Amino acid sequence: MSRFVYYLILTNMLAIIMSPIPRLLLLRAGDGALSGMIVGIIGGALFTYVTVSFFLKYPGQDLIELLTKYTSSWIQIPVTLYFAFMWFIAGTITLIMTVFLLITFLTPVMSIYIISLSILITIFFGVLLKTKSILFTLEILCVLMIPVTVLMFFKMFTSHELDFDQVRLAVMHIKSIPDFTAFNASTFTFMGSANLIIFNKYFKEKQNISKWSIICITLASIFMLINSYLVPIGFTGFDEIDQLMFPWTSSADSVRMKFGFIERVVFIFMFLFVTISFISIIIHWHVAYKLLSSIFRLKSLQIKQQNFTPLLISFIFCAVGLWLTVSFTQYQLYEYSKYYYNILPIFAGVLFLTMLAIRKGATS
Amino acid sequence: MKKGRKVILFFFLLVFSSFTILSGCSYKGVDKRSFVVGIGIDPGEGIEKKFKVTLKIAKPIPSLKSATENEYAYLVHESDSVAEAIRYLATEADKVFDFSQAKILALNPELLSGDLFHLMDYFVRRGDIQLLLYVIAAKPSAEEVLRVQPTLEAAGENSLYNFFDNTGTESPFVTTTFLFEFRRDYDTKGLSAVLPIVKGDGGGTKFIVNHALVLKHGHEAVELNLLETKLYNSLKKGESGYGYQINSAGYKFTLTIDRIKMKSKFELKNGQKPRVAIKIKAVGSVNESNKLLQLRELDHYNKISEDKLAEQVTILFKDLQEKNMDPFGFGLKYRATRLHTDKVLDDWKAIYPDLEFDVKVEVKLKSVGAIQ
Numbered sequence: 001m002s003r004f005v006y007y008l009i010l011t012n013m014l015a016i017i018m019s020p021i022p023r024l025l026l027l028r029a030g031d032g033a034l035s036g037m038i039v040g041i042i043g044g045a046l047f048t049y050v051t052v053s054f055f056l057k058y059p060g061q062d063l064i065e066l067l068t069k070y071t072s073s074w075i076q077i078p079v080t081l082y083f084a085f086m087w088f089i090a091g092t093i094t095l096i097m098t099v100f101l102l103i104t105f106l107t108p109v110m111s112i113y114i115i116s117l118s119i120l121i122t123i124f125f126g127v128l129l130k131t132k133s134i135l136f137t138l139e140i141l142c143v144l145m146i147p148v149t150v151l152m153f154f155k156m157f158t159s160h161e162l163d164f165d166q167v168r169l170a171v172m173h174i175k176s177i178p179d180f181t182a183f184n185a186s187t188f189t190f191m192g193s194a195n196l197i198i199f200n201k202y203f204k205e206k207q208n209i210s211k212w213s214i215i216c217i218t219l220a221s222i223f224m225l226i227n228s229y230l231v232p233i234g235f236t237g238f239d240e241i242d243q244l245m246f247p248w249t250s251s252a253d254s255v256r257m258k259f260g261f262i263e264r265v266v267f268i269f270m271f272l273f274v275t276i277s278f279i280s281i282i283i284h285w286h287v288a289y290k291l292l293s294s295i296f297r298l299k300s301l302q303i304k305q306q307n308f309t310p311l312l313i314s315f316i317f318c319a320v321g322l323w324l325t326v327s328f329t330q331y332q333l334y335e336y337s338k339y340y341y342n343i344l345p346i347f348a349g350v351l352f353l354t355m356l357a358i359r360k361g362a363t364s
Numbered sequence: 365m366k367k368g369r370k371v372i373l374f375f376f377l378l379v380f381s382s383f384t385i386l387s388g389c390s391y392k393g394v395d396k397r398s399f400v401v402g403i404g405i406d407p408g409e410g411i412e413k414k415f416k417v418t419l420k421i422a423k424p425i426p427s428l429k430s431a432t433e434n435e436y437a438y439l440v441h442e443s444d445s446v447a448e449a450i451r452y453l454a455t456e457a458d459k460v461f462d463f464s465q466a467k468i469l470a471l472n473p474e475l476l477s478g479d480l481f482h483l484m485d486y487f488v489r490r491g492d493i494q495l496l497l498y499v500i501a502a503k504p505s506a507e508e509v510l511r512v513q514p515t516l517e518a519a520g521e522n523s524l525y526n527f528f529d530n531t532g533t534e535s536p537f538v539t540t541t542f543l544f545e546f547r548r549d550y551d552t553k554g555l556s557a558v559l560p561i562v563k564g565d566g567g568g569t570k571f572i573v574n575h576a577l578v579l580k581h582g583h584e585a586v587e588l589n590l591l592e593t594k595l596y597n598s599l600k601k602g603e604s605g606y607g608y609q610i611n612s613a614g615y616k617f618t619l620t621i622d623r624i625k626m627k628s629k630f631e632l633k634n635g636q637k638p639r640v641a642i643k644i645k646a647v648g649s650v651n652e653s654n655k656l657l658q659l660r661e662l663d664h665y666n667k668i669s670e671d672k673l674a675e676q677v678t679i680l681f682k683d684l685q686e687k688n689m690d691p692f693g694f695g696l697k698y699r700a701t702r703l704h705t706d707k708v709l710d711d712w713k714a715i716y717p718d719l720e721f722d723v724k725v726e727v728k729l730k731s732v733g734a735i736q
Contacts (some may be wrong), residue, residue, distance in 0.1 A: 030704065104491035109460075160601075161545055165693060166552070168700035175703055237548035246491075253495040254544040258529065264494055303371055311375075 002203045004135050007142045012192025013224045015280035018273050020337045021185045022228040022248040026241045032179035039178045040186030045218045048193045053209045054355050055196045060204040063197035064294040070361025084291040091284030093337045096325045098277045116325045120318045126282035127314045156255050162234040170233045184341040189221045198287045398459040402468035404506030413442040417449035418507040446486040463493045470506035495544040498528045501559045501577045512564040527573050536594045536603040537574035554695020556580040578689045599626045610672045621648035639720045649731045657732040669727040681721045
């Protein structure tokens with residue numbers, strides 16, 4: 001497996017901290033969250049295995065090419081539109097959550113328009129980058145950020161104030177029936193591999209997926225889920241955990257480096273995770289944009305050799321993102337993102353069916 | 365110029381001209397902020413005035429060299445809610461309040477019984493107040509404690525910070541409670557929160573931090589004395605240091621403890637009283653003695669210390685049990701060691717009043733110091 005596949009999966013895992021997932025999990029704490037997560041980990045590992053091994057069979061080809069080659073257009077267009085929608089929403093959820101976090105913890109007096117615009121201007125151009133450049137950006141960010149992130153996680157896990165009795169208390173609730181939302185939310189941790197539907201174009205060599213890579217990915221996601229579920233419980237207590245709006249960030253605020261150059265670790269965390277959520281939004285929207293531009297290419301925007309449809313798509317993404325960020329309340333964000341995660345099984349089903357259709361077309 | 369380029373250029377011009385409608389960052393410079401270093405809350409005196417809020421604000425000094433001592437400004441207002449009082453105080457100051465540096469939240473003990481929800485809500489709800497601030501119970505009042513100006517305080521320093529979290533002084537008498545910890549422990553069923561008591565003394569020139577206050581929802585607060593506070597800090601928080609007095613069998617010596625650790629295990633058998641076996645392990649040395657000590661007698665000194673410590677600890681546990689307080693978190697431990705059912709919490713409520721403590725202390729003195 002190319003190292004870029006790992007980066008794609010890893011970024012998606014890290015970005016769940018900047019998504020509503022920690023809160024959705026913790027809302028069901030003591031009510032099937034933990035067992036849901038365990039089932040979700042198994043489901044997610046299977047999902048990763050199926051998706052990655054499928055795309056490794058078609059090196060250098062993305063889903064758009066495969067669809068046009070092996071299926072008819074009545075499958076291609078609805079499937080592409082549906083995937084574009086799913087990816088766009090995934091990026092939008094991260095965007096709205098990031099803005100809400102910034103406005104709550106860093107700049108409570110700043111206007112929401114200015115915060116979202118300052119993010120969206122970068123993303124506007126980020127989305128339009130070449131797919132390859134995005135992969136390189138991703139690599140640079142991973143190399144720069146992940147060591148610091150690991151150090152910060154280490155600080156968090158070794159903190160004196162982390163109460164292990166609270167964590168144990170949470171683990172004691174393992175016997176309840178798996179919760180559906182918790183299951184879906186934890187499968188989402190693995191869904192970075194689905195980005196291959198576009199990025200597979202750049203993995204041209206024939207590669208294999210080994211048992212070990214799946215084990216490593218599973219371990220990493222278990223770590224991230226523990227991090228987003230058990231660590232907030234250890235810092236803020238099991239009984240009242242559902243009261244926190246941003247449980248993970250509040251827990252990061254409880255960690256400190258007493259004699260470090262910055263005492264409040266939360267600022268370093270914010271910096272790291274805003275960066276990670278930037279790249280995560282760019283990846284998600286880039287996939288959505290590629291999918292859309294494979295269907296739409298407006299003739300009226302053709303000026304000499306240059307076609308401006310990509311600019312238009314990216315602009316529409318940013319405009320819709322801004323509108324949603326400004327108009328959504330926190331309640332709506334959590335409620336609607338819950339619906340989004342709950343339709344993920346349908347998404348996985350559609351993806352698998354498409355793969356089957358392609359395979360059938362390829363063999364016949 | 366090609367037409368395509370012109371369009372791109374036009375587009376960029378459009379984007380850049382749109383920047384002019386932005387008002388710029390609303391970020392205010394340091395000179396336009398006043399940094400709140402401490403927040404104090406007392407009961408209000410007027411009618412319908414629930415709280416009296418005191419803000420301690422750092423006065424900017426041009427440089428550390430030119431400053432001889434610290435100067436703070438204090439703003440006080442009474443109101444029915446904390447947020448309202450702070451909003452009112454904002455009209456008394458010319459600069460915007462910055463709470464991100466606040467590290468002290470002083471609460472008057474009179475406010476600490478009954479329901480704390482209304483009192484504490486503001487500090488957790490506001491995201492920019494750090495959850496890492498030290499919560500203290502201030503005697504005689506929060507305002508007086510904030511107004512204390514210690515003689516030893518250097519310019520640019522806030523000496524109250526140094527007491528906590530082993531930043532400056534290291535003592536087993538000082539309890540450190542962060543805001544997030546206080547909230548967590550207070551809300552957890554089967555655990556009581558503990559706050560350090562800070563006394564302002566010496567006509568406003570001195571702090572004394574060596575007592576603690578145990579709090580539980582719906583109960584009267586219980587004050588821990590000097591010895592109890594020390595035992596709590598050692599056993600629960602693993603604080604070590606000087607000052608373990610052993611006065612028994614004709615010996616009178618003071619121990620320094622390097623490491624101390626407590627483990628507990630429940631033994632619940634049908635037909636017997638519920639018991640908790642507590643094992644305490646302490647490693648240290650002798651610091652002061654009333655007579656010469658023999659190295660070969662270390663085992664004997666261990667034994668004396670063990671008996672004395674076990675006695676003190678058992679008295680403390682029983683005392684807290686009588687008052688239905690649980691700062692050591694036996695209830696949480698109980699809940700955390702069995703699979704969850706709806707009955708666990710009720711079971712614990714029935715068990716705790718009858719619980720027997722079986723304390724075993726193991727002291728390991730490594731030396732008697734530099735002389736015999």
